[in-house]
Amino acid sequence: MNIALLGFGVVCSGVYEILKTLPEYNVTKILIRNPAKKTMDCMTLDFADIENDKAIDLVVEAIGGLHPAREYILASLNAKKHVVTANKAVVAAYFEEFVAAAKENGVKFMVEATSGGGIPWIKNLQRVGRIDDVTSLHGIMNGTSNFILSAMTSEGKDFDDVLKAAQELGYAEADPSADIDGDDVRNKCAISASIAFGCPVDVNSILQSGIRYITKADIDWFKENGLVCKLFATAKREGDKFDAVVEPVLLCCDTVEANVPKNYNITCLYGETIGEVKLYGQGAGGLPTGNAIVQDIIDINTGNAFDISFDKTLIKTEAVTGRYYLRIPAGIDCYKDILRDVIEKEEASENSTVVITKEVTPAKIHQLTDKEKSVFIARFV
Amino acid sequence: MNIALLGFGVVCSGVYEILKTLPEYNVTKILIRNPAKKTMDCMTLDFADIENDKAIDLVVEAIGGLHPAREYILASLNAKKHVVTANKAVVAAYFEEFVAAAKENGVKFMVEATSGGGIPWIKNLQRVGRIDDVTSLHGIMNGTSNFILSAMTSEGKDFDDVLKAAQELGYAEADPSADIDGDDVRNKCAISASIAFGCPVDVNSILQSGIRYITKADIDWFKENGLVCKLFATAKREGDKFDAVVEPVLLCCDTVEANVPKNYNITCLYGETIGEVKLYGQGAGGLPTGNAIVQDIIDINTGNAFDISFDKTLIKTEAVTGRYYLRIPAGIDCYKDILRDVIEKEEASENSTVVITKEVTPAKIHQLTDKEKSVFIARFV
Numbered sequence: 001m002n003i004a005l006l007g008f009g010v011v012c013s014g015v016y017e018i019l020k021t022l023p024e025y026n027v028t029k030i031l032i033r034n035p036a037k038k039t040m041d042c043m044t045l046d047f048a049d050i051e052n053d054k055a056i057d058l059v060v061e062a063i064g065g066l067h068p069a070r071e072y073i074l075a076s077l078n079a080k081k082h083v084v085t086a087n088k089a090v091v092a093a094y095f096e097e098f099v100a101a102a103k104e105n106g107v108k109f110m111v112e113a114t115s116g117g118g119i120p121w122i123k124n125l126q127r128v129g130r131i132d133d134v135t136s137l138h139g140i141m142n143g144t145s146n147f148i149l150s151a152m153t154s155e156g157k158d159f160d161d162v163l164k165a166a167q168e169l170g171y172a173e174a175d176p177s178a179d180i181d182g183d184d185v186r187n188k189c190a191i192s193a194s195i196a197f198g199c200p201v202d203v204n205s206i207l208q209s210g211i212r213y214i215t216k217a218d219i220d221w222f223k224e225n226g227l228v229c230k231l232f233a234t235a236k237r238e239g240d241k242f243d244a245v246v247e248p249v250l251l252c253c254d255t256v257e258a259n260v261p262k263n264y265n266i267t268c269l270y271g272e273t274i275g276e277v278k279l280y281g282q283g284a285g286g287l288p289t290g291n292a293i294v295q296d297i298i299d300i301n302t303g304n305a306f307d308i309s310f311d312k313t314l315i316k317t318e319a320v321t322g323r324y325y326l327r328i329p330a331g332i333d334c335y336k337d338i339l340r341d342v343i344e345k346e347e348a349s350e351n352s353t354v355v356i357t358k359e360v361t362p363a364k365i366h367q368l369t370d371k372e373k374s375v376f377i378a379r380f381v
Numbered sequence: 382m383n384i385a386l387l388g389f390g391v392v393c394s395g396v397y398e399i400l401k402t403l404p405e406y407n408v409t410k411i412l413i414r415n416p417a418k419k420t421m422d423c424m425t426l427d428f429a430d431i432e433n434d435k436a437i438d439l440v441v442e443a444i445g446g447l448h449p450a451r452e453y454i455l456a457s458l459n460a461k462k463h464v465v466t467a468n469k470a471v472v473a474a475y476f477e478e479f480v481a482a483a484k485e486n487g488v489k490f491m492v493e494a495t496s497g498g499g500i501p502w503i504k505n506l507q508r509v510g511r512i513d514d515v516t517s518l519h520g521i522m523n524g525t526s527n528f529i530l531s532a533m534t535s536e537g538k539d540f541d542d543v544l545k546a547a548q549e550l551g552y553a554e555a556d557p558s559a560d561i562d563g564d565d566v567r568n569k570c571a572i573s574a575s576i577a578f579g580c581p582v583d584v585n586s587i588l589q590s591g592i593r594y595i596t597k598a599d600i601d602w603f604k605e606n607g608l609v610c611k612l613f614a615t616a617k618r619e620g621d622k623f624d625a626v627v628e629p630v631l632l633c634c635d636t637v638e639a640n641v642p643k644n645y646n647i648t649c650l651y652g653e654t655i656g657e658v659k660l661y662g663q664g665a666g667g668l669p670t671g672n673a674i675v676q677d678i679i680d681i682n683t684g685n686a687f688d689i690s691f692d693k694t695l696i697k698t699e700a701v702t703g704r705y706y707l708r709i710p711a712g713i714d715c716y717k718d719i720l721r722d723v724i725e726k727e728e729a730s731e732n733s734t735v736v737i738t739k740e741v742t743p744a745k746i747h748q749l750t751d752k753e754k755s756v757f758i759a760r761f762v
Contacts, residue, residue, distance in 0.1 A: 017654075018512060018654055022512070118655045118658065119658065120508060120658070124501055124505070127501060127504070130679050131399060131402075131403070131672055131679070132672070255642075258640070259636060259640045266637075271672075272668075273395070273499075273668040273671065274499045274663070274668070274669055275666075275668070276645075276663065277499065277661065278661035279660055279661075280637060280658065280659035281658040282656040287654040290654065291512055291652075295511070
C-alpha cells in the first residue's frame with residue numbers, strides 16, 4: 001500500500017517510524033511546507049504531486065487547522081484515496097462532509113487518531129455500537145490539562161507555576177489556550193459523540209468551560225472534601241435527543257477517573273449489555289498517535305475498517321445536569337441575581353466566595369460565566 | 382448465520398438475549414443437560430444433533446469444565462463449524478490443540494469471553510500486536526476476589542464476613558476456591574499471555590497465590606502504608622523468554638488499578654509505540670460476557686475475526702521479581718531458614734510476624750508457601 005503523509009511534524013514522524021517496521025506499507029510522498037526541511041527525495045512542497053499521483057492509495061493528514069486541511073482531505077477523497085487524519089479541529093468542523101465524500105468515492109475516512117491519542121477509543125466505540133446503543137460517554141481527553149490538574153493536586157502549587165513547568169517539559173504549548181480552555185476537548189467530544197450516536201454533533205452546540213481560572217484555593221477545597229478535579233468531555237443520548245458538554249468535574253478521590261495521572265487520558269462509555277467500559281492510555285505524542293493512525297491504515301488495508309454512518313437525526317437537549325461548585329472572585333456580584341434560585345450554599349473568604357448550587361443545567365451556569373470569565377466552575381459527578 | 386449454544390446458563394442466556402436483537406443471527410439449536418429444563422423446541426439433550434446439523438455455522442460453548450467441553454469443541458471444529466467459547470479452563474488447557482484444529486478445518490476459534498468478561502481485551506491485545514510486540518501485561522481479572530478485597534478495604538471487615546456477603550449477593554460461588562485461590566485468574570493469565578506473546582503458555586507453569594489467607598490485620602497494615610492489595614495476573618516477555626505469575630500485589634493507593642471497585646476488572650498492556658493501555662469493565666455476568674461472545678460472532682460473520690497464531694517458541698524464565706510482604710502466623714518458623722538471605726524487615730505482633738523481603742522471585746516465596754499454605758503473600762509493584 002502506497003501512502004502519502006501531509007505534514008511531517010510529531011505525529012507524521014511517528015507514523016513514518018512505525019511504517020518503516022511494516023514491509024507492506026510504503027510512504028511514497030510527504031508534503032512539507034518549509035523547503036529548508038526537505039531532507040528526503042519523497043518530500044514535496046506541492047499537494048498536487050500527491051493528489052495527482054495515481055499510485056498513492058491513502059493520505060495521512062496531520063497538518064492541523066481548518067484550511068487547507070479541509071481542502072486537502074476533500075481533494076484526496078475525491079481522487080479516490082483513503083484518508084486517515086489526526087486533525088480533530090477539521091473533523092469536528094466538517095465531519096459530515098468528509099463522511100459523505102468518502103462514501104461517494106468508495107473510500108474510507110478514518111479518525112482514530114483525533115480522539116484519545118493511542119487509546120483505541122473510536123474503534124471500540126464503533127465495535128460496541130454493533131450491539132449496544134452507546135447512551136453515554138465521558139472522559140479525560142486532554143493530556144495538558146490533566147497534567148496541570150494532577151500536578152496542582154499532588155504538589156500543592158498554583159496554576160501559573162504548574163503551567164510554566166508543563167511548558168518547559170513540552171506538555172503544554174507556548175499558547176496553551178486550546179488545551180486549558182477546553183477547545184481541544186470540545187473537538188474530541190463532538191467527534192466521539194458523533195460516532196457514538198450515529199449523528200453529526202455540531203461542535204458549536206457544546207457548552208465549554210476550562211481550567212484557566214482554577215486556583216490553589218480550589219484544589220485545597222476539593223482535597224478537604226475528598227474530591228479531585230478533572231476536565232471532562234461528557235455526552236448523553238436519550239432516545240432521539242442528545243446533550244454534550246465540556247467542563248471541569250469533581251470526582252470522589254477513590255474513583256478510577258480521579259486517579260488518571262500526568263498527561264494520560266481515559267475514555268469511558270456505557271452500553272446496555274456491555275455495561276461500563278473505560279479505556280486508558282497515552283492521549284498524545286508522536287508514537288501513540290502514530291500508532292492510532294497506523295491501526296487505521298492496517299484496518300483499511302485488511303478490510304477491517306468500519307464505515308462511519310450518520311443515519312440518525314438527534315435533537316440537542318439538556319440531559320447533562322448537576323450540582324456545581326463555583327469560585328466567584330471578590331467584586332463580582334451578579335451571581336447573586338443570576339443564580340438566585342439555585343444557590344445551595346455560600347462560603348465567603350477574603351478574596352472570593354465559593355458557591356454550591358442545586359442541580360442545574362450547564363446553560364444556567366453559563367449565564368454567569370459568559371458574563372464573568374474569571375469564575376471557575378466544576379460540576380459534581 | 383445459524384448458531385448452536387452448548388449450555389443455557391447465565392452466559393448462553395445472555396448470548397440468546399443479545400442475538401434476539403440482531404436479525405442476521407439465528408439460534409437454531411441449544412444443548413441442555415436436564416430434560417426438565419427443555420422449554421423450547423430448539424433444545425436438545427444430544428450433542429450429535431448439533432454436530433451433524435449441516436445448517437449450523439457456529440457453535441458457542443459455555444458449559445464449563447474440561448470434559449466434555451474439549452470433545453465438543455474439537456468435534457464442532459472438525460465438523461467445519463466456527464467455535465466461540467467462554468470456557469477459560471478448557472482453553473487454558475488445550476489452546477494449542479483448538480487453534481490447530483480450527484486452522485486445519487478453515488474455521489475460526491474465538492476466545493474473547495474467556496478473559497475479562499465484557500472488556501474487549503483479547504481483540505485489543507491482537508490489534509496492538511499488529512504493530513507492537515506486547516512485552517508485558519497485567520490485570521485484575523477476577524471479579525469475586527476484587528469484590529472481597531475492595532469490601533475488606535472500604536468496610537474494614539475480615540475475610541470470612543466479606544466472603545459470606547459476596548456469596549449472598551451472588552458474587553461468589555458456594556465453593557469459592559477457583560476465585561479466591563487464583564485458579565480462575567491463572568487460566569485467564571495463560572490465555573492472555575498466549576495471545577500476547579504468540580506462543581502457547583503452559584498454564585501449569587504459572588505460579589499462583591490467592592487471597593484466602595488475607596486478614597483484616599493485613600488490610601490495616603496496607604492502609605497505614607498508603608497501599609491497596611489487588612489480585613493480579615502478570616506476564617512479561619523479554620526476547621525469546623517469558624514469565625507469568627498470579628499473586629496478590631500491593632499498589633500505591635493513588636493508582637488506577639488500586640481504585641478498581643467492586644467486581645470490576647481491569648486489563649493492562651504495554652507496547653513500545655502505543656505505550657500503556659488499560660481496559661476497564663464488567664469482568665463477568667451474563668450480558669457483558671454474552672456481549673463478548675456476540676462480538677466474536679459478528680467478527681466471524683463480517684470477516685473481521687483475527688486468526689490466533691502460535692508462531693513463536695518462548696522459554697519460561699524468572700522475569701517477574703519484586704519485594705514481598707508476608708504475614709507468617711505464629712508457630713511457623715521455617716520461614717527463618719527458607720528466606721534467610723532475603724529478609725529486609727520483620728515486625729512481630731501477637732499472632733503473627735510481618736516479613737518484608739528484598740527483591741526475589743515468586744519461586745523463592747513459593748518455597749515457603751508450598752510448605753505453609755496459610756502464609757499470606759503480596760508483591761510490591
